[in-house]
Amino acid sequence: MGKYKGQSRLVLKPKSTQEVSQIMKHCWERRIGVVPQGGNTGLVEGGGVPVKDEVVLNLGSMNKVRSFDPVSGALVADAGCVLEVLSQHIAPHGYIMPIDLGAKGSCHIGGNVATNAGGLRLLRYGSLHGTVLGLEVVLPDGTIIDQLSTLRKDNTGYDLKQLFIGAEGTLGIITGVSILTPPMPQSTNNLVLALNSFENVLPIFKKTRARLSEILSAFEYFDRNAYELVVKHKLGKPLAEDEIADAPAFVLVETSGGNKEHDEAKLQEFLEEVMSDESLVKTGVLAQATEQFQQLWALRESIPEAVSKEGKAYKYDISVPVSTFESVVAKTRERLQEKGLYQTPGGVREVVGYGHIGDGNLHLNVVAEKYSDEIEAALEPFVYELVESHRGSISAEHGIGLMKAHALHYSKSKESIALMKKIKNVFDERGIMNPGKVLE
């Protein structure tokens, strides 16, 4: 978001776990702060950006695949491997990575794990807490913890690796990752539906799960304003204007399965069922070829880029009940109207909502002509309190980082935060590991 600029002058690029360990020992003895850096693609500026004069430890030179087992699908790789490079490595064996992100061309697997990245495949393959089999981590004092297991099941003692997943580099430096990769689907399809009202999203989601069951791989939502931004900035091919008419909400459904014929039959039957009910759907488009499949995805995947082109964005990545997605966006817009900041000179241009229905994860984006203290004051803590009122999460998939460390209490109780601080102290009593991030 360009809100944080790092100040460090020293960037180290170790080539091995041993080198990482030596650097950490050195810094531990001298109480020098260290910031681990992956692909530096994060949203909350958690892992990769120094606050003061910490040493930056960039893992980009640790980029080798250590092993891949084509029977079990267990992949072991250096933390600095780029996600897309790993996908390419395992594709010839018939496997895919269990996560997929917009930043796949530059983000590192170690950074994905450190931030517990979510993304488009979470609905199907679950979170990294389930797919990561093991980690190799260097602790702040230089100790190497080797839990780089390729076992799918291991109940021996506390599952320490889980603490590092989503800790955003505040407990140690992930140097190696073992992850279970799923078999590549033989057939992938998608469709986009323009709905008569937001209230239809949930009934359609239920029908989708019933009809498409185990082949459902994504169920994405975007509102009309998000759609219009993508079309305005020519980042996606618009649907037929007369057919979508005044549809206020859209969903994209993706299937991935093992048998093309069966998958298409299921999808066709599903589409006929929802289209037959005119109160549900205005129109539906089923991709007929690879090119159209990409075009439909572009309508959803280009939203972040369209938002950036439209102006300066305040981005909230929240978990709230799916039934409240529309009202959370509407209430945020009303708040800005009340403050005289909506569609006024120097103010907010638009408020858009999109996200993963299957995961209850809403991306709330407020696009302004420019960043201003007034807009920020109108939005925070307003948005956090709104999320708290729904018992939601103020950070569904992008973490806490530096930006939201002050707001952690909206999603976690004081007892939980006290425990987190004790855990942090076990690993890093000198406070050198990614200082200022996650916990204040």
Added chain:
Amino acid sequence: MGKYKGQSRLVLKPKSTQEVSQIMKHCWERRIGVVPQGGNTGLVEGGGVPVKDEVVLNLGSMNKVRSFDPVSGALVADAGCVLEVLSQHIAPHGYIMPIDLGAKGSCHIGGNVATNAGGLRLLRYGSLHGTVLGLEVVLPDGTIIDQLSTLRKDNTGYDLKQLFIGAEGTLGIITGVSILTPPMPQSTNNLVLALNSFENVLPIFKKTRARLSEILSAFEYFDRNAYELVVKHKLGKPLAEDEIADAPAFVLVETSGGNKEHDEAKLQEFLEEVMSDESLVKTGVLAQATEQFQQLWALRESIPEAVSKEGKAYKYDISVPVSTFESVVAKTRERLQEKGLYQTPGGVREVVGYGHIGDGNLHLNVVAEKYSDEIEAALEPFVYELVESHRGSISAEHGIGLMKAHALHYSKSKESIALMKKIKNVFDERGIMNPGKVLE
């Protein structure tokens, strides 16, 4: 296994989280040891059995479902709910529990989480580290940690709940569980194959994954000796003797899918493919009706009961590479032969192997006429060292408990164990929580 007898006289049955908190506060102040107890069905006598004179805290009276969301499938329940009761609660809404165990009629969901139970559905739905959405836990000092979230995604701070999953009640008492339940499959089928050799297991597993892909829900292995025990004790209907001939290995394949017609077509095609290769398979039986489905499952599920009827069992629940399943059993048998303890008076009757191929989890059972120090000395640390030589886990799904606390180091490094002890100390510096379990 009947090896451990509890000595405690005081059993408390709290009715609420508040009561659990009050009991813990009382015990914390007086440094009284506490053992949480669920359905008491564990194998390693971890959670449920006191070592000295600890108070037993039985959660059986906390057995209410707190909420169920039929759109997302998020279930929130008291820790003392019986697994099967929960299954029955959500079945009318079209959902199933993501775990299934032989002990489902008496085990508690809280105990399942505390022991990170695996079971028959892990291949399909993943481990509890992925499906548990939140926990309510009472810490040793009585503090209540409420992380009973129903959010599928929440990246706010360290994921503390993960530490309690598999901690076997040594860090706190789980009083409530929020868990994501998957939609109920519309169609379930199975088949059993008798193989020409153990070496065929892996090629067949690969074919199974390719052909059955997303509908594959179990791939179980059992060796000839395990099969013979089930038949001998009349716990399963034998397959046609002339057809299986001298087959040394069996696999059971189960599918669960959303479309009966599609699923049966996939299964039929798969069966024709493997049966057409005589070097792979001696015979295959595809269940034609519900009754036969149960009969085929009985051949695999009755093995533990058959083992118990045959004699006194030494049970090892290990993770090792699938390719070594047969050799691990064979080497254990050879070891007992060398020591003059195999099929001799008072000695071992049989060594059998069975387990979950999809998870790399082998159940190695040594059945003896009676327990003896000689047999134990022949088996331990022999089996643990064998597992260690394959970088395996000495406890894949049944935990460490009291029985294996001395053997933890075969699967975890001294650095990892040191960290576990520090974590234990954060939660329980007075050492009152399930003393003697997991960590020595």
